[in-house]
Amino acid sequence: MSGADHYEVLNVERTASAAEIKSAYRKLALQVHPDQGGNAALFRLVQEAWNTLSDPAKRAAYDRSLDRSADRSADRQAPAPPPPPPPAPEPQWTWSTDQPWSTDHSGPEEPVVTEPIGPVLIYPTFGQWRIPGLVALLVYTGLIVTILATTSYHGFWDYAFAVATASMLVVALPPHWSRRIPLHRLFKGIGVLTAVGYLVALFVDPDLNGAGRALVVSxxxxxxxxxxxxxxxxxxxxxxxxxxRDASFEFNVWGRPGEPLVNDALSAPISSYDVLLQRRTANLLSPVLNALPAAKLIHGAQLEAMVVDHLLLNGHRAALILSQVAPPGTYTVDPYGGLQLDGQPVNSAAPALELAVEAWRGRLRPVDVRGFLILHPEPDGRISAQPRADAAVTCLSARFAARDLTSWLAPEGGKVDRKVLYDILRRAPYGLR
Structure with a gap:
């Protein structure tokens, strides 16, 4: 952690203003200060980042050092003598029956690119029942008003009949309108009883002719x-x-890394170290949103008291994402859901992620839910992953996570299911059905 990027530590861009840096420092310092139960090592990192970026001269020198480091990295990637023949590539595997999903990580990192997927399509469409509902309500209102206007009133029971008939309009109103009427529950009850009374009149009133019966049924x-x-x-x-409408088309991120989507005190507190790790993972997921305009990223997605770091939704595919820092080596998920490093079991979040996948599959039945454990390498380390097609959880190297997630989500194209998104954001955190 000693070589951490000061901008990454404070979670700001290199173009951030002095005021933005100051605000980010103050908020983060409160979270990681040892007196507030934070981590002393992390607090030193935050303090070091602030001391450098708050001074214009130090910040300029630091920016130049970052540029020189980037130049040296580019120089190291210059053409070199031909290397020995590489080992045979790992076989590709198929994630679904119609979409090959390559996980060959033997080559250099590639940018995330996709073919144009067309316009973003929203399901169900906005206001699809507004016009039919409004037309039907206007016609029915005209019918009720005609009955009230052609009725002669000679006493209490005639006026009571008029109020009861008018109450049927309250029942017919859309609920988001009727709730604004005082005593709407009382009027709805009267309206339902009046409708039952009209139907009873069909069988007990011998004076009703054909036109009258048609009116009562109507x-x-x-x-x-x-x-x-x-x-x-x-x-x-x-x-x-x-x-x-604007959110479905243009808004792609909900929540903040390191925080549950709903602050209801049910979820376990998150350490400052994990907050920084989740921010780092969130930065890796940004290219996925750029490549898939319809994809939605929910930080801290919550199913009652169960919280996952990130949830990526595109159409009817959802990726549940956790991350951890791991030593170099080759990782795979065994048939029992555990994580193995070079064939040996290691402690990881994979079992908890598998439980979360099963819970979300039961919740989002029309959605293909998969779990992805993103492994961040230790300094100067290199990680490779060997996914299994039949596993509920897949481990990914952080270096290739954006590419692999984009590849898995891309077959859904540019579809947004508002009902699924609404369920994740508004109903699942409270266990509502």
Missing amino acids: VAAGMVVVRVCTGLWSKNHALDVAID
Whole structure:
């Protein structure tokens, strides 16, 4: 950690202003200060980053050193004498029946690139029941108003009949409108009883002629039909409010790395070290969002008290992501869900991630949910991963994580399912169905 990038430590860009750096330092210092239960080593890193970046002269010198380091890295990648013949490449494997998903990590790192996937498509579409619901409500309102206007009123029971008939309109209104009416539950109860009374009149009133019977059926059955249309309108309205048009099309990130999506005190506290690790992983996931415009990244996605670091959603594929720092070597997930380093079992978050995958699969039934454990190498270390096609959890080298995640999510194209996104953001954290 001693060679950590000062900008990465403070979680700011190199172009950040002095005010942004100061604000980031103050917030992070409160989190990692030993007096607040933080880590002394991390606090020294934060303090060192602040001492350098807060001084314009020191910051300029530090930026120049970063540029020189980048130049030296580029020089080291200059053409060299032909290397000995490489070993035979590892066989590719197929993640799904229709999409080959290569995990050959023997070559140099490649940028994340994808073919154009077309426009972003939102399902269900915005306001799809608004017009049918509004038209049905207007027609039904006209019918009720006609009945009230053509009725003669001579006493208390005539006025009571008018109020009861008008109450049927409250039942027919979309719920997000009717909730604004005082005593709406009382009027809805009266309206339902009135509709039942209209139907009973079909069998007990011998004076009803054919036109009268048709009117009674239209009033009672029409209320049910209109209520179904306006109910679907109101249900989609809830999606529009929670995940509005701009958010579905343009907003790609919810939550913050190192924090649960819902601060309800149910999830376990996150150490300062893990916060920095999750920020580092979040930076790796940014290229995935650039390559897949419809992909959504939820930090701290929560299913009741179960929290995962990151959840990447694209169409009907969801990647649950945890990360850890690991020594160099070759990693794979064994048939029992444990992580192995060069064939030997090691402690990891893989079993917990597998449990999270099973829980989210039960929650998001139309979605293909997979777990990905991203392994960050120790300083000067190199990690390779050997995924298994039949495993619920796949380990990925941080060096190739963006490329591999993009490859797995890309077959869904540019689709956003608002119901799934709404479930992840608004209902799953509270266990609602």
